[in-house]
Amino acid sequence: MNSMPPLQAVIGLGNPGDEYAETRHNAGFWCVDALARHAGLGFRTDPRLHGETCRLAMGASSVWLFKPQTYMNHSGRAVGALASYYRIAPEAILVVHDDLDLPPGTVRLKQGGGHGGHNGLRDIIGQLGGDFLRLRIGIGHPGHRDQVVGYVLHRPSREERTQIDDAISRAQAVFPDILAGRLSSAMQTLNTPEPSADGR
Structure with missing residues (x-):
């Protein structure tokens, strides 16, 4: 997995509405929000896609940032609409999501797999x-x-929250590699455990 075709869409998962904005399930939203904010971008609602979009340019690459507004359990409806409308293959999509199996402060990049009990992933896989x-x-x-x-x-x-935000910052740092398809480099950076305070 030295390289892949460049990504066309980065999709953050979460639930819409102020009552959910700061909840753990919205970590995917937090990440794409950070990417947009760093680039000085704002999201706009696209009713055709059941979500909010903006276009991020980074180096020679550009990609859709997308936040489904269908609630987590129905994320596949919005993601399917985006993929169909822009003719984006699944292999050109990155889904950013919260993960119960990783401690706060950890971020990992992987290709493919199951849903691991995550309802948003389950619905997207169905689509x-x-x-x-x-x-x-x-x-x-x-x-x-x-x-x-x-x-x-x-x-x-x-x-x-501080630990989660730190993890999102580390992910942001390797996004140029991710967007350009240099996944091995991004994975090596993100998936290598950081040394503990005592150096072990």
């Missing part, structure tokens, strides 16, 4: 299959599966 890229932003796990729904729909602690 497109599973061949798209994923940027997984760790939010931690509450410890028991019965607590998951309440956990993802609540705000992280201040410390956790």
Whole structure:
């Protein structure tokens, strides 16, 4: 996996509405918002696509940033509309999402796979299959599966939010590689564990 065709769409997952804006499940929104903000861009609503879009140029590459406005469980409806309208293949899509299996402060890039219990991914896979890229932003796990729904729909602690924002910043730093299809380089940077404070 030394290179891939350049991406055409980066999709952040989350739930629309002020009541969900700061909840853990919206980490995907936070990431694409950060990318747009850094570039001085604003999102606009596109009713045809059931979402909000803007166009990001980075170096020689340009890509759609997209936030579905269908609620998480129906993300596939919006992502399918975007892919159909712009004729974007699944392999040219990166989905950014929260991940219970990673601790806050962790971010990982992977290609393909299952949904891992994530309802947004489940719905997108139902529309497109599973061949798209994923940027997984760790939010931690509450410890028991019965607590998951309440956990993802609540705000992280201040410390956790700082850790999540730090992870998003690290992802931003490698986006030129991701957008250009240099996935091995991006994965090596993001997927290599950082040394602990004592150097181990």
